Amino acid sequence: MDNKLLMRGSQVIGEAAIRAGCRFYAGYPITPQNELPEFMSGAMAGLKDGTFIQAESEIAAINMVIGASMAGARAMTSSSSPGISLKQEGISFLAALELPAIIVNVMRGGPGLGNIAPSQGDYFQATRGGGHGDYRSIVLAPAHGQELADLTRMGFEYADRYRTPVTILADGMMGQMMEPVVFPDPIDPVELPPKPWVLDGARGRPSRIIKSLILDTVEMEEHNWKLARKYRIIADEIPRVETYMTEDARLVVIAYGTAARIARGGIKRARETGLKVGLLRPVTLWPFPERAIMEMSRLVKDFMVLEMNTGQMIDDVRLALEGRSSVHFYGRPGGIIPTPDEVAKAISSLYYRQKLREG
């Protein structure tokens, strides 16, 4: 195929961001995502309208992004788990102020400093908002290099369309892996539709305020409901899944990101032994693809949630199923990456335990 580039995952996100018209990046070094700020420093330096700032802290970085977003730029920051915890105040403000921005979390093992190995320990933090207050934020979970590029582009579009922060939830493995990627054509930021709310000086128009302080409880309640209505629209419009070998499946594995890639390998091996297993991969983690999972429960009575943690997304799967099917779990936390063989074994033992071969 034409224009195929072999690139490291972190750099794919960077290149895709630049091509999406991102002209502001602020970040703070933390492993395993340093290749992304390093890439952005060079890429922004090569643009006449690009800004890269190595911030003094994660908190400063997200606030610089808030400022750049207020000024109308497509802006991005990135970090890894402990750094994302520090950014949560700013993410809450982005949601409250209804500002678009991209936050990349290349997850590592935790809690605390944890380690620098790939993990999916931040699912709750990413999908539950993470910061204070009654808000949601869009969470996209790429599973391969091409999707890192596609979802980064899409993330910027969602952020602008819904005026809300978008998290790209990757992990250390995806950040490091080199894969061939085809990038979309670059967007020149001046061609993007104008944002009628930006702060760029009140010349020839009334002055504007972007704020989240709403002391009047009635007004604050209305603001909360306004946000909730927006979140309902998002939940209606963008949930996305990918399925693999689910047509005749009696057992479906639900996994996202790196865990979903490994699940594919495990499913392939299990299929070779005659087990009817498939994969449902949520691409959007918030909004969670409840409808797709519920629809699948008409045919499938057993689901196995596979996560690189002790069980977080499983809660959303249970909520989506509302007791219609059995939900099982296989997880490896702490930065351990399960092998396809091990997943195949977990599938097989569950398959026999649930007597799925017989029915």
Added chain:
Amino acid sequence: MEEIVFSRPRYMKKTPFHYCPGCGHSIIHRLMAEVLEELGIGERAIGVPPAGCAVLAYDYFDVDMGEAPHGRGPALATGIKRILPDRIVFSYQGDGDIAAIGTAETIHAANRGENITVIFVNNNCYGMTGGQMAPTTLLGQNSTTTPGGRDEGRDGPPIDLSEMIALTRGAVYIERTAVNSIRNIRHTKKAITKAFQVQMRGLGFSLVEILSPCPTNWKMSPADACRWIDEGVTQTFPLKVIKDETH
């Protein structure tokens, strides 16, 4: 023939101030609005209000305003200014905002030489939350969290933030003024003007620290609070040009 000698500045809204009687914020707001008008920069000004009493500054300034989380003003202003370098960007911050929770953001914005203007209102206490100890509370000063007065051994001494900022290479102009007398108010306006001119000339980071009375939390009459700035506050925070590299 009638001549208008006094009116509401162009970049002040008609909203009445909510500030307590004797508070310095409303004077400082007015001075800033006058300066924005006199320098002809109101239509390209973008302000960043703080958390604290002056959070509602966006209700008073008739310029674009974008709220910052507590202490993050200089980082947020950095983002705005880097995207729109030909606009005039200012951050308005209290002493708790700038000298405690936002110390890092302030010092590093200054050190990078961000071409922004910071108005630092120092009233030696956390006003909006009810008069707790601020990093700038004087030794011996009563606050709701320093029973018996601020004690150096227990609470640490007041911090000289402006002097610290002046040590950074990117800081171009730092001055400490006060708004407790007509003379000091007039001088404060000159300092604010100069700080914005530094930004207009693209020289780098400018900051005016303004000692401001808080009669409510100091538990003084407005007149006594103004006297206290002369007799007490300026003993710890002397009025002076702390750094001037505009020449």
